[in-house]
Amino acid sequence: MTLLAVERIKLFSTRSPWWCMALAIALTVGMASLIAANTGDQFPLNVAVTQSFTDFGMVVIMVMAALAATTEYRFGTIRATFLAVPSRTGALVAKATVVALLAGVVGEVVAFGSWGISKLIKPNVDLAINSTAEWRNVAGTGLVFMIAALLAVAVGILIRQTAGAVAILLVYTMLVENLIGLIPTLGQKIQRWLPFMHANNFRTADGAPVTDGPGAGSQLDFPFGPWGSLAYFAAIGVGLLVVALVVAKRRDA
Amino acid sequence: MIEAAGLTKHYGTTVAVDDLSFTVEAGRVTGFLGPNGAGKSTTMRMILGLDTPNKGRALIDGKPYVELKRPLGTVGALLDAKWVHPNRSARSHLRWLAKSNHISYQRVDEVLEMVGLTAVAHRNAGGFSLGMAQRLGIAGALLGDPSVLLFDEPVNGLDPEGIVWIRQFMHRLAGEGRTVLVSSHLLSEMAQTAQDLIVIGRGKLIAQTSTDQFIKDATEDSVRVRSPHADKLRELLDGSAAVTDDAVDGALVVHGMDPASIGELAAANGVVLHELSPTRGSLEEAFMQLTKESVEYHGA
Amino acid sequence: MTLLAVERIKLFSTRSPWWCMALAMVITIGMAALISANTDDRFPLTVSVSQGFSNFGMVVIMVMAALAVTTEYRFGTIRATFLAVPGRVQALLAKTAVVALLAGVVGEAVAFGSWGIGTLIKPDADMAINSSAEWRNVAGTGLVFALAAVLAVAVGVLVRQTAGAVAILLVYTMLVESLIGLIPTLGQKIQRWLPFQNSTNFQTAGNESFMNETGGLDYPFGPWGSLVYFAAICVGLLVVALVVAKRRDA
Known part of the structure; x- marks a missing residue:
């Protein structure tokens, strides 16, 4: 518990996490309101539509998570951390936990905030969260944000360099996974095994299809059902973190 | 010669430098003395055109820095030895500086020799010790053979040998008729280095006098x-x-x-x-006496 | 000319530009090879298809361009630069010119490399660059890369911070512009005025392929008009950045 408190203090005593969280929440919820306001008979509002902008919140939170690791390397505070807590694994697991918890909270705020503001703007539309698919779509956002944050912390520890870690995470998440789909036939076969495609599958399977953007993977023929996809996504996130911890333990700080 | 006239710089409501005027003469080492946070670095940055003063101006040989045609040929400055890219070699660092002011690559090798870095010139500056980085910074300052030199806390973190080396170096530069302004927060260091002193506290001028006179008056x-x-x-x-x-x-x-x-x-x-x-009376006591009112942070 | 040489030395004497350029070319051309190898009757290889991955190269080059500025701020070498060249506008313009030129060269290498590897892998496919639309799609890549680099330099100057600049550039380019399309009706009205949608219009208008994503948008300009519009935004942002850099303490 002490280690968690330590990491909490470290995270909240700098400005960038606050900025990232504010940005993730404000922009996502703001865009959700813009979307809701513009729905009509032709493009009806439903629970899934309120969640269309949550990927933006996720990538911002991934940047925050990566920064939590890389800024420690940049400013040398990682050495101070390892001096204070010689068990590196303990220190880094505590950091990953705090960041993931925070990401989870932001995820829920973003999801329910987007849903809530849509409900306020269009009170006559049926936005009741009834089916499990709808619950996954909204409440599942926190879980996806958490795992994405773990993955981002892992990449941050492995790369140790802000520019590199942020670029790799963003380019991979937002571009590479989608562009791979451009390879004829083979592309979709690869895509059905890619982590963020599974994160989307978990949130959008059996729900209203997402029409465009990074959610387009929902038309893929996934090897798992939604919960299987979540487990697979989590396994990749945690697996990468384990690799990062082993590397950090062996490497000179 | 450096002239500062009414230099003033605010950061929000904090006044970093307050109506500061002084002149730095050629052919002497002038110490720029004040406690940490007194505004020494800010003043030097304003002299060098990096920061814009809210009021007043600083002239180097009668011109503002930004109007100098080949600035490195007039002014050499070492403000922070860490201002190099860690993945760039010492020689590459000096080469781009040289190129920007039409200075020959031969001169790059000369200054490297002068500061004793020839053997490590191909190595990345990120791997340099503080002493080596400091020497690289001095090499950069000397590149254009300038008549005016500014050094901000050049002996900070150096070993005794490095301190003596820098001190002798500055005396030699002043002996060649150059204007040398060197800042420090240590009076004992300045007493051995500088012939003239400009003493500031909380951004205000406290004294401009010769070092001997200052010590005599103060102690x-x-x-x-x-x-x-x-x-x-x-x-x-x-x-x-x-x-x-x-x-x-x-x-x-x-x-x-x-x-x-x-x-x-x-x-x-x-x-x-x-x-x-x-x-x-001890120098440090005298200095503390003088600047007591103007130290930014006191110990408990 | 001297200032250009200075910035060239600075850029090439560190490692990250080399890494970015290598990555941009190797991965883009490699993926083009993979795409070409998997084309068949159902998904035929065309000139346009061979360029399907060039956006990847563009974002990597934008990262390189932003880093060229932000690392100067991070390591304080921007101050050394402004001491050596007190005319900040000239110094930053020279940097922009060098970075944009390099981006343009990488863009052409990526485009013709992707096209070339496609023709090698599928020699029977019709890969001749005949129409002006096809020329735009391939040779236009360099122009788009160069302008995107100008925009990235501007953002780097304004933000001064690597993490912030890279995140803003990547999230905006790759996510925000496409997510805005999710706003019903209004989304597409906004999108047709967004810079990277217009750069895509310049490259892909008139090029039919199974992966063409940009159909649908009703652009206010033709392909060349879109390029001019894109250029105006990039250069406009650079002007803002230069004015800010001139006023601000270094």
Whole structure:
């Protein structure tokens, strides 16, 4: 518990996490309101539509998570951390936990905030969260944000360099996974095994299809059902973190 | 020659530099002295056109820095030895600087030789020790063979050998007729390096004078006298000198009379003396006395 | 010319530009090879298809361009630069020119490399660059890369911070512009005015392929008009950045 408190203090005593969280929440919820306001008979509002902008919140939170690791390397505070807590694994697991918890909270705020503001703007539309698919779509956002944050912390520890870690995470998440789909036939076969495609599958399977953007993977023929996809996504996130911890333990700080 | 006239810089409501005016003469090492946070670096950055003053201006040989045609040929500056890209070699760092001011690559090798970095010139600057980085910074400052040199806290973190090296280097540069302004928060360091002093505190000018004069004014000479007949001696001295008691061992501390006169007075009156020693006030004490009001952060 | 040489030395004497350029070319051309190898009757290889991955190269080059500025701020070498060249506008313009030129060269290498490897892998496919639309799609890549680099330099100057600049550039380019399309009706009206949608219009207008994503948008300009519009935004942002850099304490 002490280690968690330590990491909490470290995270909240700098400005960038606050900025990232504010940005993730404000922009996502703001865009959700813009979307809701513009729905009509032709493009009806439903629970899934309120969640269309949550990927933006996720990538911002991934940047925050990566920064939590890389800024420690940049400013040398990682050495101070390892001096204070010689068990590196303990220190880094505590950091990953705090960041993931925070990401989870932001995820829920973003999801329910987007849903809530849509409900306020269009009170006559049926936005009741009834089916499990709808619950996954909204409440599942926190879980996806958490795992994405773990993955981002892992990449941050492995790369140790802000520019590199942020670029790799963003380019991979937002571009590479989608562009791979451009390879004829083979592309979709690869895509059905890619982590963020599974994160989307978990949130959008059996729900209203997402029409465009990074959610387009929902038309893929996934090897798992939604919960299987979540487990697979989590396994990749945690697996990468384990690799990062082993590397950090062996490497000179 | 450097002239500052009414330099003023605010950051929000904090006044970093407050109506600061001074001149730095050629051919001498001028110390720029003040406690940490007094505004020394900000002033140097304004002299170099990096920061824009809210009021006032700074001129180098009669011109603002930004109007210099080949600035490195006029002014060399070492503000922060860490201002190099860690993945760039020392030679590459100096080469791009040289290129920007039409300085030959041959001169790059000359200055590397001058500061003793020739052997490591191909190595990335990120791997340099502080002393080596400092030498690289000085090499950069010397690149254009400038007539004006500015150094911000150049001895910070250096080993004794490096400190002596920099000190001699600056004396040589001033001896060649250049203007040398060097900042420090240590008066003892400046006493050995600088001939003139500009002392600031909280962004304001406290004194501009020669170092000797500053030390003389700031530190008062006194004489410690111990005698079994202290009371009699005190009576004899009364009127011609100020006498106080040393709190620790009860010796008399005499101000305003030299040791010889005190000895003669004692002998003429048959007073036995056990100790008669002149003492000089410490530099650091004097400096602290002067800047006491203007130190930004006090210890508890 | 001297200033250009200075910035060239600075850029090439560190490692990250080399890494970015290598990555941009190797991965883009490698993926083009993979795409070409998997084309068949159903998904035929065309000139346009061979360029399907060039956006990847563009974002990597944008990262390189932003880093060229932000690392100068991070390591304080920007101050050394402004001491050596007190005319900040000239110094930053020279940097922009060098970075944009390099981006343009990488863009052409990526485009013709992707096209070339496609023709090698599928020699029977019709890969001749005949129409002006096809020329735009391939040779236009360099122009788009160069302008995107100008924009990235501008953002780097304004933000001064690597993490912030890279995140803003990547999230905006790759996510925000496409997510905005999710706003019903209004989304597409906004999108047709967004810079990277217009750069895509310049490259892909008139090029039919199974992966063409940009159909649908009703652009206010033709392909060349879109390029001019894109250029105006990039250069406009650079002007703002230069004015800010001139006023700001270094």
